[in-house]
Amino acid sequence: MSLIISAIGQGLLWAVIGIGLYLTFRILDFPDMTVEGTFPMGAATAVTAIAHGVNPILATILAFLVGCVAGLVTGLLYTKAKIPVLLAGILVMTASYSIDLRIMGKPNQSLLGLPTLLSGKFLQSLPPYFDGVFVGFIVITVVTLILIYFLQTDLGQAFIATGDNENMAESLGINTDNMKIMGVSVSNGLIALGGALVAQNNGYSDVNMGIGIIVVALASIIIGEVIFGDLTMNQRLVAVIVGSILYRLVLLLVLQLGFNANDLNLISSILLAIFMGIPAFESRFHLKHVLKRGIKND
Amino acid sequence: MTKTIFQLKDVVKTVNEDTPEELNILDHVNLDIHEGDFITILGSNGAGKSTLFNTIGGNLRPTSGQVIYKDKDITNMSVVKRTSFLSRVFQDPKLGTAPRMTVAENLLLAEKRGSHHHLTPRKLKGEMKRFEQITAKMNNNLDHRLNTATGSLSGGQRQALSFLMATIKKPGILLLDEHTAALDPKTSQNLMDITDETIKEQNLTCLMITHHLEDALKYGNRLLVLHQGKISYDISGEEKAKLTKEELLTFFNDIQ
Numbered sequence: 001m002s003l004i005i006s007a008i009g010q011g012l013l014w015a016v017i018g019i020g021l022y023l024t025f026r027i028l029d030f031p032d033m034t035v036e037g038t039f040p041m042g043a044a045t046a047v048t049a050i051a052h053g054v055n056p057i058l059a060t061i062l063a064f065l066v067g068c069v070a071g072l073v074t075g076l077l078y079t080k081a082k083i084p085v086l087l088a089g090i091l092v093m094t095a096s097y098s099i100d101l102r103i104m105g106k107p108n109q110s111l112l113g114l115p116t117l118l119s120g121k122f123l124q125s126l127p128p129y130f131d132g133v134f135v136g137f138i139v140i141t142v143v144t145l146i147l148i149y150f151l152q153t154d155l156g157q158a159f160i161a162t163g164d165n166e167n168m169a170e171s172l173g174i175n176t177d178n179m180k181i182m183g184v185s186v187s188n189g190l191i192a193l194g195g196a197l198v199a200q201n202n203g204y205s206d207v208n209m210g211i212g213i214i215v216v217a218l219a220s221i222i223i224g225e226v227i228f229g230d231l232t233m234n235q236r237l238v239a240v241i242v243g244s245i246l247y248r249l250v251l252l253l254v255l256q257l258g259f260n261a262n263d264l265n266l267i268s269s270i271l272l273a274i275f276m277g278i279p280a281f282e283s284r285f286h287l288k289h290v291l292k293r294g295i296k297n298d
Numbered sequence: 299m300t301k302t303i304f305q306l307k308d309v310v311k312t313v314n315e316d317t318p319e320e321l322n323i324l325d326h327v328n329l330d331i332h333e334g335d336f337i338t339i340l341g342s343n344g345a346g347k348s349t350l351f352n353t354i355g356g357n358l359r360p361t362s363g364q365v366i367y368k369d370k371d372i373t374n375m376s377v378v379k380r381t382s383f384l385s386r387v388f389q390d391p392k393l394g395t396a397p398r399m400t401v402a403e404n405l406l407l408a409e410k411r412g413s414h415h416h417l418t419p420r421k422l423k424g425e426m427k428r429f430e431q432i433t434a435k436m437n438n439n440l441d442h443r444l445n446t447a448t449g450s451l452s453g454g455q456r457q458a459l460s461f462l463m464a465t466i467k468k469p470g471i472l473l474l475d476e477h478t479a480a481l482d483p484k485t486s487q488n489l490m491d492i493t494d495e496t497i498k499e500q501n502l503t504c505l506m507i508t509h510h511l512e513d514a515l516k517y518g519n520r521l522l523v524l525h526q527g528k529i530s531y532d533i534s535g536e537e538k539a540k541l542t543k544e545e546l547l548t549f550f551n552d553i554q
Binding site for chain 1: 377378379381382385386388392393394395396397398399403406407408410411412413415416417418419420422463
């Protein structure tokens with residue numbers, strides 16, 4: 001049972017990353033590799049700040065801002081320097097490895113004995129692993145509500161239109177470059193925020209913790225989409241959160257089957273490939289129907 | 299004589315500059331557009347029609363010459379800035395609408411063409427009644443599909459929506475780039491009728507590229523023929539009204 005609670009808590013914390021990637025991958029409709037760099041950068045920033053005595057809440061906000069700046073760089077390289085977005089992301093991702101080492105001064109940093117977002121008196125009074133669930137729930141609720149508000153504003157609609165039909169957006173006077181820069185920036189801010197949360201939940205930060213992040217974030221998006229199908233924009237955001245939790249539960253199941261943590265990246269990739277392939281096979285085998293049933297019967 | 303609203307002054311657009319293939323796709327074009335003009339534009343492929351539109355729309359900068367709107371030089375003004383007075387309907391219905399957004403959302407965006415997008419709520423619900431009335435005029439069931447994603451509309455509905463979006467906020471200049479060419483004859487006729495009505499009703503200034511001689515003759519108060527980057531024929535008013543298809547065909551055969 002406690003393993004399931006832990007998985008749900010992780011799912012909620014990781015949902016921030018899924019939602020962040022959703023802004024670029026689904027709304028702006030391009031793959032942003034920067035996230036593999038901004039995730040550990042957020043972790044490094046928050047952990048180092050806490051180690052220097054900064055309040056954990058401030059340290060987490062700082063991580064968000066640092067992520068925004070990294071995303072801003074990718075956005076500028078993409079829109080102004082006209083570097084293909086995949087490469088622009090990889091450039092910033094690669095550079096951020098060095099920056100993370102600069103920030104931490106070493107490859108990893110422990111939070112042992114230091115205060116974190118999860119170490120408040122109230123949180124520690126909860127049953128084990130409920131601290132992650134509580135913090136994850138609060139953060140993802142706030143983030144989702146802000147995004148839902150944003151997407152229904154004039155600016156949000158212009159942002160959606162940019163990803164949907166750039167040509168039309170321009171002909172309606174929307175500055176599409178600015179929309180892309182804003183999207184990549186906020187997206188990476190959220191992913192760095194996720195990195196800061198995950199690091200505090202795990203109790204350490206490591207420069208290598210970014211490997212495979214894009215796969216994990218995509219998995220929550222795709223699982224949500226495959227299971228729920230056609231949804232409105234607001235519902236889609238919630239679907240990402242549910243997808244993120246389900247993904248953690250699937251991983252838990254896989255670990256219970258006897259695989260070890262070193263296999264996780266392989267398993268994550270296989271899972272994602274399966275879920276991304278489902279729509280293609282679906283029409284042939286009516287898989288969605290079967291899958292929906294399977295989940296309901298759980 | 300009505301006021302001149304838009305001018306091209308000695309506009310040249312050269313491609314493949316400094317190579318043996320150097321070519322002026324617009325060759326010293328001078329054009330005065332008056333307020334309320336509805337100009338139909340004919341010309342064979344490669345005559346420079348699209349280049350003309352792209353120069354007016356700001357997608358292309360002329361190699362030399364000036365573009366003037368209401369006495370202001372806008373030669374170097376960006377596409378996005380020009381949208382404050384200029385709107386455009388493209389030939390491909392897919393180009394004019396956002397497929398994953400609903401009909402109403404598309405209209406709302408179009409209404410804010412050329413203005414700043416702020417962090418204020420979009421207030422869509424209050425507009426639905428009005429959007430229903432506007433779309434009902436299109437006679438194609440669009441008013442019952444306001445909450446449908448435009449990607450699942452028919453080509454005709456999408457193009458009608460594109461036209462509505464271009465005119466929902468009155469543009470200083472409307473560019474129609476063969477906007478009925480991708481539609482079947484009946485749908486095309488319906489949209490063409492609505493186009494003509496709207497232009498008259500709102501007294502719009504409009505340029506329309508077409509390949510149909512009949513449409514070019516039937517609609518508008520002025521007709522241009524583009525040939526090899528030059529305006530080789532410019533007729534308006536009474537003279538245009540009297541022009542017959544035969545005369546126009548003879549003219550076409552003469553220049554080719």
